[in-house]
Structures are given as C-alpha cells and as structure tokens.
Amino acid sequence: MPASFVVRPATQADGAFLGEMVVEAANWKPGSDRLKHEVLTDPDHRRYVSGWMRPGDAGFVALAGTGEAIGAAWYRMFPRTDPGFGYVATGVPEMIIGVRPIWRAHGVGRALVQALCEHAKASGFGRLSLSVERGNFATTLYRSEGFAVTTAGHGRNTMVKRLG
Numbered sequence: 001m002p003a004s005f006v007v008r009p010a011t012q013a014d015g016a017f018l019g020e021m022v023v024e025a026a027n028w029k030p031g032s033d034r035l036k037h038e039v040l041t042d043p044d045h046r047r048y049v050s051g052w053m054r055p056g057d058a059g060f061v062a063l064a065g066t067g068e069a070i071g072a073a074w075y076r077m078f079p080r081t082d083p084g085f086g087y088v089a090t091g092v093p094e095m096i097i098g099v100r101p102i103w104r105a106h107g108v109g110r111a112l113v114q115a116l117c118e119h120a121k122a123s124g125f126g127r128l129s130l131s132v133e134r135g136n137f138a139t140t141l142y143r144s145e146g147f148a149v150t151t152a153g154h155g156r157n158t159m160v161k162r163l164g
Helices: 012-026 036-041 108-122 138-144
Strands: 005-009 058-064 069-076 094-099 127-133 148-152 156-162
Touching (some): 005 108, 012 036, 012 058, 012 094, 069 108, 094 108, 108 127, 127 138, 138 156
Parallel strands (some): 094 127
Antiparallel strands (some): 058 069, 069 094, 148 156
8 A cells, every 4th residue: 555645625526535435434343334325315424425515614635646535534514403413513613534444544534634623723713523433443533633522422422622
C-alpha cells in the first residue's frame, strides 16, 4: 500500500463517495457487513449524505497517491427537530468520517479531522460534534484531537470539540 495521500476540499461531485464512507463508518466493527443499500436507505444514516452539498455542508476527501479516494470527513447542520446521532445544539455542525479499512491507522483519519476542524473554526464555528459507537477504536483518535464525551447515549457517545 502506498504510504502517501493528500487531502482536498470535498465538492458536490463527492456525494456518492461520501455515501460509501457512511457505509464504512456504519460497518466499523470487524464482522459487520451491512449492505450499502441497507445503510443508505436507513433514514438515520441517509441524513448524512442526502442532498449533499447543501448550504452549510463542508468536508474533505483523502486521496491515495494513485488518485483513489480513500477517506472523507465532513459536517452538516441539523435542526433540533430532526437531529443526527451527534446533535448537541442548533448551530453546532456534526462531523461524519469514514476511511477505507486498509487505510485506517495510517494518519488518514487524523489528517481529515484536523482539516475539518480548521475549516469549521475558520468558518466561525465554536464547536464541532460527532457520535461514536462504544468500543470503536476511533474514539482514541477523537480524544487525541480534543474531542470529549459530553453525552453517553444508548451504545454510543456524543463527543464535542471546542474550536476556540
């Protein structure tokens, strides 16, 4: 596997790839193999990519040296009346991240999280939230990047990073 990758801003054309990354995120647990259509027809997961790139959406895509998309992190705003898994408040974007399994633990997720946090801060946001299932190894990455658990939910935790 090539060790190099680059990160670029996500575009409207990346919507289908972001859908693939929602599936990767949903199937983080070894042995989990929910089919793409099962994940993307579930309203709880579809909300993270439906209508990409709407006002307020922003993200980044990681590309291998070959140009293949290998991961993405993005955020969306959700209303209090239709919250995502990691909703904390109106005006706080929720981050979603997915990385192809072979590229995990190679710095791709960290680079994506850092780029997204820098962008959110530059865009005037004071916080960024996310939701992570208990037991997901990515929790270690999120903690190391300044996210802290604010709400322990049913099998998942909501984490928030202060960007100021």
